[in-house]
Each structure stands twice: as C-alpha cells, then as structure tokens.
Amino acid sequence: MKALTWHGKGDIRCDTVPDPRIEHPRDAIIKVSSCAICGSDLHLLNGVIPTMKSGDIVGHECMGEVVEVGAENKKLKVGDRVVVPFTIACGECFFCLKGAFSGCERSNPNKSMAEKLWGHSPGGLFGYSHLLGGYSGGQAEYVRVPYADVGPIVVPEGLTDDQVLFLSDIFPTGYMGAEFCDIKGGETIAIWGCGPVGQMAIRSAFLLGAERVIAIDTVPERLVMARAAGAETLDFHEVDVYDEIQKLTKGRGADACIDAVGTEADATASFDSVLDRIKTATFMGTDRPHVLRQAIHCCRNFGVVSVIGVYGGFLDKIPFGSAINRGLTFRMAQTPVQRYLPLLLERIEKGQIDPSFVITHRATLEEGPELYKTFRDKKDGCIKVVLTP
Amino acid sequence: MNMLAKATEITRPLLDSKVLSSGTRSLGVPGRLARGLGWFGIALGVLELVGSKRLARALGMRGYEGLIRGYGVREIASGVVTLSVNPAAGIISRVAGDGLDILTLLAAPQQGNAKRGNVRLALLAVVGVTVLDVICQKALADRHARSRGPVRDYSDRSGFPNGLSGAGAVARTGS
Incomplete structure (x- = not known):
C-alpha cells in the first residue's frame, strides 16, 4: 500500500x-x-x-x-x-x-x-x-x-x-482547550495560534459561551478565518500583544489564555523567541515556549492558562513566579x-x-x-x- | 514495568518500518543541496580547526593560524544552522563567510610567496562554493517563501451553519 x-x-x-x-x-x-x-x-x-x-x-x-x-x-x-x-x-x-x-x-x-x-x-x-x-x-x-x-x-x-x-x-483538542477555560458565560478568552486547532478552539469558546475571543497570529489568512467566527484578532508582528490585551480587557487581562501553538513558536516574534530559537538550534534547549510565557503574563489574576499546543521536553524561563503569585490555574493534556x-x-x-x-x-x-x-x-x-x- | 511492556507487545506493528519502494518526497533539491553544504561546512571547519598550521603553510600564510581556526569555528557554526529546520539563515551566513574567505585569500601575501599557485587554487575553490551557496540560497527562497499575493478570502468560513448568532444561541440555551 x-x-x-x-x-x-x-x-x-x-x-x-x-x-x-x-x-x-x-x-x-x-x-x-x-x-x-x-x-x-x-x-x-x-x-x-x-x-x-x-x-x-x-x-x-x-x-x-x-x-x-x-x-x-x-x-x-x-x-x-x-x-x-x-x-x-x-x-x-x-x-x-x-x-x-x-x-x-x-x-x-x-x-x-x-x-x-x-x-x-x-x-x-x-x-x-x-x-x-x-x-x-x-x-x-x-x-x-x-x-x-x-x-x-x-x-x-x-x-x-x-x-x-x-x-x-483537532476538534476535540480545540474543544478541550476551551473547556479547560471554565467558561460560564461572558468571558474573554485569548487564543494564541490560529492554525487548525486554534480555529477549533475559537469556535468552541463561543459555543461554550465566551463573550469575546482575542485570536493572536500573524498569517493573514488565519486571522481572516478567525474573524469569520467572530474573534477579534491581533497580529503579533504589528502590535504588542500584552499591551493590546491590556487595552481590550481594561487592564485586567484575559479571563483565560489558550496556547494553541506549542513548541515551535514563531522565531522572530520577540527577543525571547530569538533566544529560544538559538538555544534549540544549538541543543541547549528542547522547546520554544514564547507563547506560554506571554499567555501567563496576559492572563488575569486567578485565570486559567490552557495548553493544547504540544511541548516535548524541558521549558526554559517560564515565569512561574507570576503564575503562583497571581493564582493562575494551568490545564493541559493530550x-x-x-x-x-x-x-x-x-x-x-x-x-x-x-x-x-x-x-x-x-x-x-x-x-x-x-x-x-x-x-x-x-x-x-x-x-x-x-x-x- | 518491562513485563507490562512485553505484555502489551501485541500493540507493536509487526510489519512496521519496511519500505518496499519510495515515491515522492518533501525534501527537494534545494534542501538536499543545503544539507550537503552544511556537512561540507562542518567538515571544512573541523579541518581548519585541527589543521590550521598545515593550511597556513600550504597557502604561504604563516602567522595566520589563529585566523584560520576562527574561520573554522565560523564554518562549523554556519554548518549547524544550515542543517537546521530552516537552512536559509545558514546558507546566507555561508555566503557572507565566502566573501570573507575571498577577501582573506586576495589579501594573502603574493610577492615572494612560493605557494601563490595554492592560493589561486583555493580562491577558485571558494568562488565555486560561493556560486553553489548563492544558487542554493535563491532556490530555497523560491521554494519556501510565502507568496505576497492577495490574501485568500476565508471570511465566509465561520464554521457555524446557523451563523454567529446561532452559535450564541447554542451557548445560551445549550442546544
């Protein structure tokens, strides 16, 4: 065959x-x-x-x-x-x-x-x-x-x-990512990655009752498809994602953040992305977790960080201090x-x-x-x- | 633990990993050329690192051993990047390195250098590799570049057969 x-x-x-x-x-x-x-x-x-x-x-x-x-x-x-x-x-x-x-x-x-x-x-x-x-x-x-x-x-x-x-x-994965966010109705969910899983997560979040979805990517077609479902979109090459989410949420942060990107985040999105790329290329790191770092920073106090993007090994420089001091909940799974x-x-x-x-x-x-x-x-x-x- | 692994050996495909014949492949000619250039760069870099004295002698460039070793490190670094998922950056760094090599060889002592012939030969080789690097860089760019044409219009793809309002109603009523 x-x-x-x-x-x-x-x-x-x-x-x-x-x-x-x-x-x-x-x-x-x-x-x-x-x-x-x-x-x-x-x-x-x-x-x-x-x-x-x-x-x-x-x-x-x-x-x-x-x-x-x-x-x-x-x-x-x-x-x-x-x-x-x-x-x-x-x-x-x-x-x-x-x-x-x-x-x-x-x-x-x-x-x-x-x-x-x-x-x-x-x-x-x-x-x-x-x-x-x-x-x-x-x-x-x-x-x-x-x-x-x-x-x-x-x-x-x-x-x-x-x-x-x-x-x-991809549908169950996107749905699970949204379900992890404990959506009760009226929440703002930020979703990194508008690939197939991200697209499913956007739609699932709305089906579960999210009021707003902020979708983050840089590929024009993906952003268009995200907007087609009613999401507000941010191009991370055009705007500062943290600042924009702060503005859109009146300084509070997103109720929940979904990382639908995982280990191979764009290598040019930020300074830490470039460092991640160098570390993985030179075998000094296993993953490029820029999105996870940003999701933690953009999540409101006592919010949820839902990880459905795949990671494989040992993640560097995760701002765990931010997570514990602000009571974040991490949920993730295959x-x-x-x-x-x-x-x-x-x-x-x-x-x-x-x-x-x-x-x-x-x-x-x-x-x-x-x-x-x-x-x-x-x-x-x-x-x-x-x-x- | 091993017993459990053995007990579940039933899950292992017996006919796995036996390719009978190969067809189309994702690694195109530019990718394979880049891979070859990456390994070539690493081999040359190692040679420059461990054989810097001999190379300097062969080119009549005694006293430049440190520079040759430095170039060896550069070759290895760009070779590693060339072998990575995105070889374009490595190939660009190789082209820049080729330029440095050419300048260095052009600046090598000519008057009274009994090894002038070797220098010219090395120059010829570097120019040849540079041409290959440039061809590879162009081919990779053509193959991998995202088109800057009009954006495909997916604005009608909500995924909600009953529209966005229908999705909202599902969320409110559960059906």
Whole structure:
C-alpha cells in the first residue's frame, strides 16, 4: 500500500509499504478514506520529536471503512464507517476507566522509554514516534487500529468525511482547550495560534459561551478565518500583544489564555523567541515556549492558562513566579479524544458546528509530501490539508 | 514495568518500518543541496580547526593560524544552522563567510610567496562554493517563501451553519 513515511528532518516520502494485518484479536484494519496533516505532524517534519525511525508511517487524523476485524472485537463490523481517535486506549485500565484515555497505562509498549523522559508514560499515539508506541500512522491507504473496540466511533449516515474527520484530533483538542477555560458565560478568552486547532478552539469558546475571543497570529489568512467566527484578532508582528490585551480587557487581562501553538513558536516574534530559537538550534534547549510565557503574563489574576499546543521536553524561563503569585490555574493534556467523541458528534449532527470550514487544501497521498511543505511554509493560504488515498 | 511492556507487545506493528519502494518526497533539491553544504561546512571547519598550521603553510600564510581556526569555528557554526529546520539563515551566513574567505585569500601575501599557485587554487575553490551557496540560497527562497499575493478570502468560513448568532444561541440555551 501507499503511505507517507518519515525519513529524517524535512523528509516525508510517499512510499510503498506492506499492508497492515490483524495482530491482536481486538484490532481492526481500516481502509482510509480521508486523512489530514496536523500541525503537530510538522514537529515530526521539523525533526523536533525524538525517537522517530526512518520509514515510520506518519499521520494521526484519519477515518475510513472497516475492512477486517479481530475475533474479539465485538464493537465493529466490516463495512462500518469510522473515525479513529489519535490516542490509543485499552478502555480497561485505571486511567481509561476515569475517561483519561490519553493516559492509558497499556497502550504504549515503549512506556519505559517515556518514563525516563517524563516520569510516567502517557498512552500510545498513531504515527508519533517510538516514544509514544511506534504505531504506524493513518496517512496511508490502510491502518491497523489497536484496541479498535474502544477508540473508533461509527459515523451516522448523512454526515460527510469532511464534517467528521476532525473528530479524530483537532476538534476535540480545540474543544478541550476551551473547556479547560471554565467558561460560564461572558468571558474573554485569548487564543494564541490560529492554525487548525486554534480555529477549533475559537469556535468552541463561543459555543461554550465566551463573550469575546482575542485570536493572536500573524498569517493573514488565519486571522481572516478567525474573524469569520467572530474573534477579534491581533497580529503579533504589528502590535504588542500584552499591551493590546491590556487595552481590550481594561487592564485586567484575559479571563483565560489558550496556547494553541506549542513548541515551535514563531522565531522572530520577540527577543525571547530569538533566544529560544538559538538555544534549540544549538541543543541547549528542547522547546520554544514564547507563547506560554506571554499567555501567563496576559492572563488575569486567578485565570486559567490552557495548553493544547504540544511541548516535548524541558521549558526554559517560564515565569512561574507570576503564575503562583497571581493564582493562575494551568490545564493541559493530550486530548482523551474518546471522551469527547459522542458529545462533539452530537454537536455536528445538530448543526451547531461544521468543522469542514477549516479545510483549505486537498490532495492525494502522492502529493502529500509537497503539501507538508506547503503547510509548514504557510504558503498559498494553507491552513488545513486533507489527503485522499 | 518491562513485563507490562512485553505484555502489551501485541500493540507493536509487526510489519512496521519496511519500505518496499519510495515515491515522492518533501525534501527537494534545494534542501538536499543545503544539507550537503552544511556537512561540507562542518567538515571544512573541523579541518581548519585541527589543521590550521598545515593550511597556513600550504597557502604561504604563516602567522595566520589563529585566523584560520576562527574561520573554522565560523564554518562549523554556519554548518549547524544550515542543517537546521530552516537552512536559509545558514546558507546566507555561508555566503557572507565566502566573501570573507575571498577577501582573506586576495589579501594573502603574493610577492615572494612560493605557494601563490595554492592560493589561486583555493580562491577558485571558494568562488565555486560561493556560486553553489548563492544558487542554493535563491532556490530555497523560491521554494519556501510565502507568496505576497492577495490574501485568500476565508471570511465566509465561520464554521457555524446557523451563523454567529446561532452559535450564541447554542451557548445560551445549550442546544
């Protein structure tokens, strides 16, 4: 089958690889009908995620048709049309039973490696390094889904791929980021990053009752798309973000701040961004957390800082003094997608939101490597790429 | 812990990481050229650092060993940046370094220098590499630059089928 594979920094290829097969009775094999390139896939492209191996199949946003199921899988049947969550979870362990599926104790076979780096291991993810399980990803013609009786959700008839594909990651992630903000109605939420996850967070914040959303980015098309949902936008190359948020909130700060950027913040946004870039380039740092620093400073006293952008290692110069003295609450996670699927599917079915608004580019798998570059370089107004195998 | 990892070995794909044949790729010719130039710069830098005396002797530039070592450090630094995610900055620094190299070689003692031939050869090599660096820089800029054309209009993409007011109503009523 054809699949997009990782071959080193900047090098994604469309390769021919063996078809996956059932390896455990709870597995299922999915014939992928649509998959997407996620912003966090760019961290793989840019070589900032460790423990990738040449030939690893990438991709963690996919959906398709069940073509084979293991003997013990009683939930799915051949022919079902399913969306596959990017987090892999057994459904039976301590964390899965609490709904914290992304903390699954059993789905990361390389957990000892993760424990050395992070203290404890999260669950496995599709196509996202051997540190997180070494699972083959979904940017392929077929994908093997472990614990397929827990993760995939069957799509009701009448909904298109475009409407439901993003249930696999970016919609639940953006929604969770907004949910972390404890929106009761009338709040001002500042959101850094108007990429696909940021766009979902903007809409989710409004759906949950935020009065104002301040969206921060510098790419014109992204700012336009943010404004389309009713957000006020700030271009961080044009204005001082802190000063502007102070003005917009009468000097109090945003009620909650969402970091939808993560480890690869723009390297030219500020002096500390440049320093971060130098530190990571010279192996003196693991992440570039400029956005997190700014979000902390811009958050009002006793507000919430919600982190949904991906970080990998040890973050430098985080103003923790500001956070503790002003009573900030930090909330963050790799999204336990399975917990959000029924609720968000219902919102789509009711017509409250149509996540397909974010799709700007479509391509075949063969064109996928080029689209990785287009997406990374933010060329041609690219915000979200959907690939059709 | 290892037992748990072994018990969950079922989750490991058996057929993983076996590429049968390769097709299209994201790393274009400019990227590969930059990578080659980055490694070349690092190798040259190491050579200048550890072999500065020999190089100085070969070019008839005795007394310039410290300068050659300094240039070695510069080559390594720009090589590391060239190998990074954004190689353009590294290539630009390489072009600047090429200029310095050319000026230094032009200023090398000519009168009575028995190694004048080596200096000319080195000059020729540096000019050749400079041409490659400039070509690479131009190609990278063309490939990665964000177009400055009209902004794509996404102003109709609210994502709310019932409009912004509909989203507000959902928030108020919950449905």
